[in-house]
Amino acid sequence: MSDKIKVGISIGDINGIGLEVIIKTLSDNKILDYCTPIVYGSTKVASFYRKALSINDFSFNVINNPSQANPKRANIINCWEEDVRVEPGVINETGGKYAFISLEKAVDDLLAGNIDALVTAPINKHNIQNENFNFPGHTEYIQHRTNSKDSLMFLVGEDIRTGVVTGHIPVGEVANNITKEAILSKLELMRDSLKGDFWIQKPKIAVLGLNPHAGDNGLIGKEEKEIIIPAIEEAKEKGIYAVGPFPADGFFANGSHLKFDAVLAMYHDQGLIPFKYIAFHDGVNFTAGLPVVRTSPDHGTGYDIAGQNIASENSFRSALFEAINIVKRRREMGELTANPLKISKLSRDRD
Template identity: 55%
Template sequence: MSNDLIRVGITVGDINGVGLEVIIKTLQDTKVYENSIPIIYGSSKAVSFHKKEAVQIEEFNFLAVKNAEEAKPKKINVINCWKEEVKIILGEKNANGGKYALLSLEAATKDLKEGKIDVLVTAPINKDCVREAGFEFAGHTEYLAHMNNQEDVLMFMIAGDLRVGVVTGHVPLKDVPSLITEEAVEKKLRMMLDSLRKDFLIPKPRIAVLGLNPHAGDRGTIGQEELEIINPVISKLRDEGELIYGSYSADGFFGSSNVKIFDAILSMYHDQGLTGFKSISFDEGVNYTAGLPIVRTSPDHGTAYDIAGKNRASERSFRNAYFLACDVHRRRMRYDELHKNPLEKQTTKK
C-alpha cells in the first residue's frame, strides 16, 4: 500500500438515516481515490441495501476486507463490523440505528488509535438511539475526547474560510453562563490558535470573539460577562501578541462583512455560533474536532430521517468532511516537517 495515500476510516452512523446515502454519493467522486483509500466500517449488506433503496444506482462496486491492512487503493473497502442480518427501516428512529452505529464507531476508533487508519470521518448518529445502546457521551466529540484521554476539545465548524468554534457545546442553555469562565474562554482560544497554525497552516491567525449577551452586554447594561470575563481574556492574549478581537455582538457580526476578515470566530455557546454558521454555509459545512492528536471530521447535519431513503440527501457536507480530513492530515505532516528540530533533520538525513 502506498504511503502517500491517506487511509480514511468512515463510520456509517445511524443505518436508518442518510449516512450511507451520503457516503455512497461521496465515493462516486473519482477525486477521492487520487490521494486516499476509503474504508467503510459497517456491513456489506447495509451498503448494498442503501445503494439499492436509497441511492438507486447499479454501478457501485466495493471490496469486502477483513481489516484495514487489506484495504486496496482505487477501491471502496468495506469492513464488516457485524455478521447478522439487520432490518433497516429507512426514516425510522429505533434501537438498531443506535446499536450498529456504535459498533461501527467502536471498530473505527480502535483502528484509528492503533494507527491502522490515518483519519476518521463520521456519519450522523441519533443521540437517543446510541444512548439506548449504551453510549454514555453527549456526542462524537465527547466520545473521541475520552478515547484520546483529552479533558477538553474544540468543536470547530468549517466551511471554506469560515471557521466557527464554541466555548460550550452540548449543554443546556440554562447552564451556559456558569460555564463561561476566564479559564474556559482562554483554553478554547489557545486550542483555536493551535489548530489554525497546525491544521490550517495560518501562522498569524486573526480571531473574532463573540459576547455572551445581546449586544455583547452593551457596556454592562445587559450583562457583566463581557466586561468581567471575556474581554480580560482577549486583552491577555493580545498582550502576548495574538490577534484576538472583540467581544462582538453575535447578530450584528454574522450579518456584516466582518465574517470575511477573520480566520476564525469563537462563540460562547452552541446555537450562537452554529446558527450563524449554518445560515452562511447552507449544507456545505463540516464539523471538525480540534485539539485531538487524531483527525476527525463529520458533516454538519443529522440523521435526516424525514428524507432517508428518498434519494434527496445532499452529499456536499460529507464530501467536504472527507476532503477536509485529508487536507488536515497533510497539513499536520507539513507543519511537523517545517517545525522539526534542525538537529533532528540532520540525524534523519544520515
C-alpha cells in the same frame, strides 16, 4: 504498498442518510486519487441503500482490517454479520446500536494508527446512548477516547470558521460554563489549529459576547466585563491575536466574520446558526485539539429524507477532503518542524 492516506468512515445511524451520502461520495472514483476510504459498517446494509439509490455501478471491496485495503477501491469492513432490519426514517434502538458498533471499531483503528483520519456520518445522540457511550455527541466521545483534556468543536467552511466555548449543553447551563479559563483554553486550541491544521501563520480571532449587544457595558449582563474581556486580555498577553467581544447579531449580518480567520462563539447555537446559514451545503465539523484527525458533515441524520435518494453528499464530501488536507498539513508541518530552514522559508512565504 500504498502511502495514500487511509480515511476511516463510520456510517452513523443506519436509518438515517449516512450510508446514502457515503455511497454517493465514494461513487466518484476521483476520490481514490486522494485517499483510500475504509467504511466501517455492513455489506448487507450497504447493499440495501445501494439498491434503494439505484446505484448499479458501484460496489465495496470487502476487507477484514485496514492493512488489506485496496487503494484503488472503496473498502468496507463488516463490523457485524447478523441480518439487521433497515427502516429509513425510523428512530429506534437498532439505529443507535449499530451506529455505535461502527463508531467504536473505527475509533479503535484510529487510535491504533491503522487509519490516518476518521470521518463520522451523523448519529442520533439519544438512541446511541449505552454503557460505553454516555456522551452528548461524537466530539466528547472521541475526546474521552484520546484522553484529551479539552477539544474544540470547530466548524469550517470556505468563508467562515467558527468554534464554540460551550458545546452540547442546555442553554440554561451556558452562563455558568462561561469562564475565563474555558475561553482561554478554546482560544489556545483555535490558535494552534489555525496555525498547524490550516497553515495560517498569524491567525486573527474574533470573540463574540454572551449577552445581547455584548452586554451593553454591563446593562444587559456582566459576563463580558467580568469574564470575556479579561480572557481576551490574557490571551493577548499569551500572543493570541483575539479581538472582541462583538455583539453576535450584527457581527455576522455585516460580514465582519470575513475580516477574521475564525470566530469564537460562546455557545452552540450562537455559532452554528450563522455558520449553517452561510456554509450549510459544504460546511464541515472538525474536532480540533486532538492528536487524531476527525471530521464530519455539518448536518444531522436527516430522517425525514432518508432512503429517498434526495440527500446531498456535498457536506460529507467536504468533510472527507478536509480530513485529507489536515492530515497532509500535519505531516508536512512535522517535517518542517524538523527542518528550521524550511520553517523560515514557509514563514516568509506566508508573511
